[in-house]
Amino acid sequence: MTIEIYLYLAIAQTALSAIVAIAALIRYRFRSSIVRLLGFVFLTSFLANSASFALVNFSTMRIFINATYPVYLIIGLALYSRIYHINLHKKNPKWFVLAATTFTIFALINLFFVQKTAPNSYSYIFSSAIIIIYSLSYFYVLIRDLPSLYVHHLPMFWFNSALLVFHAGTFFLFSFQSYLINVLKNSMLVYWSFHNMLSIIEHLIVLVGLYYDLRILKSKDLSFKSVFKS
Amino acid sequence: MEGEVTQFAIIFSLATVAMLVLAGFIILFVVFYQKKMIEEQLKRQQLELDFQQKMMEATLESEENERRRLAGDLHDSVGGMLSTIRVGLTTIAKRLPDPQVIEQSKQMLDDTLSSVRRISLDLMPSTLEKFGLVPALRELCDRFQATSLLPVNFREHGEIGFIETKRALKIFRIVQELINNAIKHAQASVINVDLFGEEQLKISVEDDGVGFDPSAKHSATQNGSGLGLYNMENRTRLLNAKLDFDTQVKKGSKITLIVPS
8 A cells, every 4th residue: 555545545535525515515405404414514524635635734734634634523423413313303402412512522622632633533433433323323213214115215325324334334443543553553554545445435325315316306396397387 | 563463454354344244234124124114014005905995896886786676676566566556547447437537646656657767777777787888878868858857968979898887887877976966066058978989988077057166076075075976986996997077167067087998
């Protein structure tokens, strides 16, 4: 594994984040709130990656590079909490607010007092664990409510699958990261490239979901036009 | 240290692969389980629908059987007795010095006899069972015209194929109800019954009366006040047919029954 391959993967991941954000936010007024929120998550991811690329040459900006990903994680988890609050049909948002708030406090303490340097693996572990729980809860609701014969036509099914695959695949990476760097003194390049590959797969699965969402939007347009004509 | 790193890489790879396999298994499980559950739900709904349809069919059939029995009793028993009484009256009249005194009673008896025949025919059209749907509908229009004094025109377009008696009886009942409604409620001056028989059987009943509000039709069916309409819709469903209402207030109405062949 060379640094070039790692960089290619990182650039591809960043570019895909931008594509996902654009695909989720175009025709903004007609998109569901879930798709809009997801668009903002990936927009934040794109901005975080771009910022770290831009700041990496400035050694004086180290604190900002360290802060980039925790900030992305905090915003991302808050938005995911809202997405799952909508999808799990819970009237009371207290558990989602509690999860997002606890995570925010934890991530800030970890950033400023515990791990300090990037990547803040403990925050990643916490965030992944919460998202895996959200994801499994959504699947439970899906098989309980049976909303559609063809579950793969639901955009949220793809978004949820993407999150589950990514966070399940990277959970151990984040869990062992600290041990890997501090005890084994091993390079993170291979492992972090693996993370980027999984992230690319995640983005591609999300794009499938957005394709179904755009198809639904198109069929709504057609039915609206036919009603208007008649 | 290197050995430790390799060992770690193996553990890490195994754990990650296990997590990915687990995630993949969960996703596939959701897809297949959800599909299976929905298919079972649809199957259950279909069974319920079939059951309801069979119940409806059985109810309508028992209704028809009861009508047949009543029509038979009226025609054979009451009609027969009235005919015997008429023969008796004719015999008595011959013996009387002035036969005209019971002429009025004879006339009343004749009227009663024709009423019994008409009711019996309304209950069970023997023409339908003997000659089929088209002659039965023609006879129905003639009888409505005779009793209501309204022109009820029957027109046949194209060739009408054979229709099984049970299906024909359901179609007949729908048309009977439509003409009946047009006479009772539409204040029409003419009623046209057109029969088209090409790829599918189409029967339209058109009048130039006051028409009606189509939304009122729906609420009448739902609140139970439109029993005739409710039965008509049930029969239409059992025929897998379609009842098309083309009506506007004060502009007459045209109701078309479309029966697939």
